[in-house]
Structures are given as structure tokens and as C-alpha cells.
Amino acid sequence: MRTTVLTIAAACAVALAAPVRANDSTAELATGGLVFVKNDAVEMTSEDLFVSAAEIRVLYRFTNTADRDVTVHVAFPMPEIKVDGPDWNVAVPTEDPVNLLGFVTTVNGKPVTTAVEQRVTGPDGVDRTALLQGLGVPLAPHLRSTGDALDRLPPARWDELVTLGLAYVDEYDAGKGMERHLAPRWSLKTTFYWQQTFPARAETVIAHRYQPSVGLSVQTSLGAPSMAREPEVAEQVKTYCVERDLMATLDRARKAAGSDFGPPYSEQRIDYVLTTGANWSGPIRDFRLVVDKGDPDSLVSFCGTGVKKIGPTTFEMRKTDFTPSGDLAVLILKRIRPEP
Numbered sequence: 318m319r320t321t322v323l324t325i326a327a328a329c330a331v332a333l334a335a336p337v338r339a340n341d342s343t344a345e346l347a348t349g350g351l352v353f354v355k356n357d358a359v360e361m362t363s364e365d366l367f368v369s370a371a372e373i374r375v376l377y378r379f380t381n382t383a384d385r386d387v388t389v390h391v392a393f394p395m396p397e398i399k400v401d402g403p404d405w406n407v408a409v410p411t412e413d414p415v416n417l418l419g420f421v422t423t424v425n426g427k428p429v430t431t432a433v434e435q436r437v438t439g440p441d442g443v444d445r446t447a448l449l450q451g452l453g454v455p456l457a458p459h460l461r462s463t464g465d466a467l468d469r470l471p472p473a474r475w476d477e478l479v480t481l482g483l484a485y486v487d488e489y490d491a492g493k494g495m496e497r498h499l500a501p502r503w504s505l506k507t508t509f510y511w512q513q514t515f516p517a518r519a520e521t522v523i524a525h526r527y528q529p530s531v532g533l534s535v536q537t538s539l540g541a542p543s544m545a546r547e548p549e550v551a552e553q554v555k556t557y558c559v560e561r562d563l564m565a566t567l568d569r570a571r572k573a574a575g576s577d578f579g580p581p582y583s584e585q586r587i588d589y590v591l592t593t594g595a596n597w598s599g600p601i602r603d604f605r606l607v608v609d610k611g612d613p614d615s616l617v618s619f620c621g622t623g624v625k626k627i628g629p630t631t632f633e634m635r636k637t638d639f640t641p642s643g644d645l646a647v648l649i650l651k652r653i654r655p656e657p
Contacts, residue, residue, distance in 0.1 A: 344407045345532030346396035347644070348418065349590030350375045351525055354390040356384035359515050361601045368647055369609035370585045374526040381515035388514045393420060393431075395507040396530060400458040401440075402502065403487055407459070410528035414457040417507060420527035424513065431509040438483040438504050445503065449483075453483035458501035466501040475499050537650055540567030541579030558620035558650040566616065567650075582650040584614065590643035604639035608632045609649055616650040 350366075353359070358381055365376040381387050395417050411419045415433060424427045435456050437446045452470060455463045456604060467475075467484060468520065478484040478499065489501040515521050538544040539553060553559065571580040610617035613629045620643075621634045 319425065331446040336375065337529070338464045343533040345586045345588055346398075346407060346409070346530035347588035347590050348396055348527070348529055349394075349644075351377070351422075351523065352392045352394060353513075356389050358387050358388055359389065362520065362598055363605070364601050365605045365607075366589075367607045367609065368529070368587060368645065369566075370587060370611055370649060372526060373529050373587075373589065374519070375524070377509055377523040377639055378517055378524070379521045379523065381517055381519060381521070383517055385517050386514050387517075388512055390510060392508055392510040393422070395509075395523070397504055397506050398459055399504040400501050402485070403500065405459075408530045408532060409459055410530060412460065414455050414460055414462075415507065417457070418527035419466065420525065420530070423480075423524045426524075429511055431511045433507065433509050435505060435507045438506075440502065445481070445483055446566055447482075449503075456505055458503050463501055466500060468500065470499065529587050531590075532584070532588075534584040534586075536579055536653070537582045537584045538579060539582075539650075540564060540571055543578065553648070556646050559616040559618045559648070563616060563618055572622060581592050581653040583653055585649040586653060587647040588647070589645040589647070591644050600638040600640040601636075602638060604636040606645070607633045610649050614650060614652045617647065618650075619647045 337443070350364075360380045360382055362380050363376075364378075365374075367374040398407070398417070407416055411417060413419065415435065420631055422431070435446065437445060437456050437458075439445050446456065452466075452474060454466045454470075457463055470478075475486070477483070479486065483503050484499050485502050487498045489496060513521075513523075527573065538547070538550055539559065541550075544550050567580040567582065571578075573623070588597045605629070606621070608619060609631045610616060611630055612631075615630070617632065620653040623636075624632050624634045627633045
């Protein structure tokens, strides 16, 4: 059975009349936890996962059941940053060109020293990392500093990068006459990794936290009469297990706000990849998920069973002998407050 968790908020007296346009939304990137090279001797005793729009935290407890120490490769793959044109609009939570999510990991309370690998590929799939590094161009395609570095390249390099499909010439008028810039068009994959030793017959605690990529929409399409039959709404209902009670709450809020379009709620969307870590010995003995919607007046929906409200903004799901078979998608609907 699928469970939707919601809090019924009081009606909001604010009028919203215009449909949401494409450029009113920012897409989210799916993020996940640590990835371990499979080893039959290392069991995951428990996983405690906390998900909110501000932070994702994961606490793992591992037990090495062997009579010898076991060393395995551990990696944290960042979501791929793929810029393919001027309409690219994806949420990246930090300005750091390497640690895109601002992640921090500790083992038994001590910080982990990691190595990092970054690789750039063009639309043809060819590795172009060395080329960009040789030109002194930052690898992160979404940062302003990268565009500035491209603009400084000589004309011959402009032509080369355009020919390779790594860049395009972007021309526009921002109010001061026509401008001409060289803009990136490549994908960046970033992976942090290290070697982790699990002592024989002992428990190892790994804590991991970072800022999620949060997709945003200034107003939700859920509950908008004009959008009721649109495929994107049906897909949202399915992805986030949105149930009738939540839809009824949105409809009441829309009517109270006097809106002809949709209810007075914006969207925050978080995708978490549960399945990438399912390569330890056996299932997770004790799995705990806590989702925090942030504000008591917000609504939240995600797929799960046996979900309980444990605080004004927090909801808990527990599983024993858990093997992830799907990923987690969380939808938070935030009340739009009337301007004073």
C-alpha cells in the first residue's frame, strides 16, 4: 500500500491567476548515498536517512563479520551536470566547482580524506577533460567563471570548441545592445572516493551529509482545474503517491484564495537514489527514513508504507531486513504567503 503524508493547512487568502510557465521552474538532480564495492563479509547493520530541502544526512552502521580486516573502495558520485543549451535550468546548491553538494563524511567521528575524479564529455561522448584543462577553462559548466573563461579565449579556440560541440555562440540583448558570448555545452561527472578498512568483528559508523539539489516551481500545477487532465500532473501523482486527501486540501485552498488557476502553494522536489547502495552483504537489518517538510503549514507527499508523524514537520518510516527496490521522490508544497 502506498502512503501519502499530509498536513491540512488553513486556507490562504491570496489570489493566483496565471499558469506556471516553463521558466518559473528549476529542475532537480537525483542524488544518493555512498556506493560500496560489494563484499560478502561487510553487513549494513542499519541506515538512518534524513531528507529535507536544506540537508540530506545518512548514518550507516556496518559490521565486518570476518576474522580479518576488510578494505573496500567507497565512492560518492555527484549527480552529472549536463549543460546542453541556453534553456538549461537545474538546481546546483553550491558554487564550489568540485564539491558541488558541499558534502562531508566522517568515519567513527573522524573526517575522511578523499580523492576526486572529474571528467568532461561532449555531445559525442568523447572525454575532453584534458582539452579544457589545457585551455585554463574550469570544468564546471554551470558556473559564471566558466563562461568568463570561455569568453577570454582567442577566436581560433572559439571555432575549435564550437566545431567539437563543446560550446555554442550565444547572442542576445540584455538591454545594453547585442552581446556575443561563448557558452558551454558539455557534461561533467564528479566522483569522490577513498579506501575504507572495516576492522575484523567490529562495527564501523560512517556519517554522510550534503545539500540536496532541490527542484522548484513557483506554483504547483496540482489542483489546478485547467491542468487536471495533463500528463505531467498524472505523472506527479504517480511519482509522489499523491492521494485524494491531499488533492482535496489543495482544492479547498485554491477556492479560499479565489484562484482560477491553482492553489497557493509552490513546489520543492527532492530525488534520492536508494538503489545505488544496495550492494552490501544481505539486506539492511534496520532502515529508518525521516522526511522533514520544513514548515508546519507545508504539505509533503512521498511513497512509503507505515509512515508515522513524529514531529510538527517530520515523518518516519522504518523497515527491517530492507533491500531497496526503488528510489525516493519527495514533494514538498510550501504555502505562498500574501504580500503585506
